[in-house]
Amino acid sequence: QSVLTQPPSVSGAPGQRVTISCAGSNSNIGAGYDVHWYQQLPGTAPKLLIYANTNRPSGVPDRFSGSKSGTSASLAITGLHTEDEADYFCQSYDINLYGVLFGGGTKLTVL
Amino acid sequence: HVQLQESGPGLVKPSQTLSLTCTVSSGSDYWNWIRQSAGKGLEWIGRIYTSGAANYNPSLQSRGTISIDTSKNQFSLKLISVTAADTAVYYCARELHYYDDSGYEMIAFDMWGQGTTVTVSS
Numbered sequence: 688q689s690v691l692t693q694p695p696s697v698s699g700a701p702g703q704r705v706t707i708s709c710a711g712s713n714s715n716i717g718a719g720y721d722v723h724w725y726q727q728l729p730g731t732a733p734k735l736l737i738y739a740n741t742n743r744p745s746g747v748p749d750r751f752s753g754s755k756s757g758t759s760a761s762l763a764i765t766g767l768h769t770e771d772e773a774d775y776f777c778q779s780y781d782i783n784l785y786g787v788l789f790g791g792g793t794k795l796t797v798l
Numbered sequence: 799h800v801q802l803q804e805s806g807p808g809l810v811k812p813s814q815t816l817s818l819t820c821t822v823s824s825g826s827d828y829w830n831w832i833r834q835s836a837g838k839g840l841e842w843i844g845r846i847y848t849s850g851a852a853n854y855n856p857s858l859q860s861r862g863t864i865s866i867d868t869s870k871n872q873f874s875l876k877l878i879s880v881t882a883a884d885t886a887v888y889y890c891a892r893e894l895h896y897y898d899d900s901g902y903e904m905i906a907f908d909m910w911g912q913g914t915t916v917t918v919s920s
Contacts, residue, residue, distance in 0.1 A: 733840070780903075
């Protein structure tokens with residue numbers, strides 16, 4: 688069981704908005720460590736989608752946005768496209784575990 | 799454009815040593831190994847700095863060693879005493895490394911290899 692908790696799945700229709708939550712604790716997100724998000728398309732390696740809570744690497748559409756508050760973070764995707772169907776992972780650092788940790792991942796289905 | 803490529807045996811026998819190498823196309827400061835199995839999702843294995851200093855996930859219980867050869871643009875992972883639980887896709891990744899205003903060290907991964915599947919089985 689991951690220390691960062693994500694819903695196993697979310698879904699939405701094309702054009703809709705979905706959010707994916709990442710719940711942590713006072714030893715990771717709540718301690719001030721940044722949250723990063725990755726998109727993993729089927730059969731491929733994860734790709735950095737959001738870093739430092741809210742920042743998009745070059746080339747990532749502004750339909751993707753991140754936020755952080757307290758001990759949790761969220762990824763929002765607006766104007767869903769069919770090609771957004773993928774697994775999404777959050778990632779942070781935990782001072783009790785002395786290392787990097789990932790959420791369990793959320794499978795996004797575009798209906 | 800940085801590229802990373804993992805290489806190594808796809809099959810390792812239980813109790814033996816898993817050895818993987820990542821070849822990178824250009825330099826950076828920190829390099830990482832991450833694995834993904836069906837049962838445990840993504841798991842950070844460890845990281846190495848160009849100086850050779852390394853950090854590991856404590857859950858590996860000291861079974862892992864990461865080394866670097868800057869002259870060959872390669873870094874490697876050795877994992878001893880493997881079991882079926884070590885079966886996974888292994889990724890090498892470049893670290894995005896920065897400090898926030900409070901001095902906290904932040905780690906993300908901005909470039910990944912394509913991954914290599916390692917199966918532990920007799």
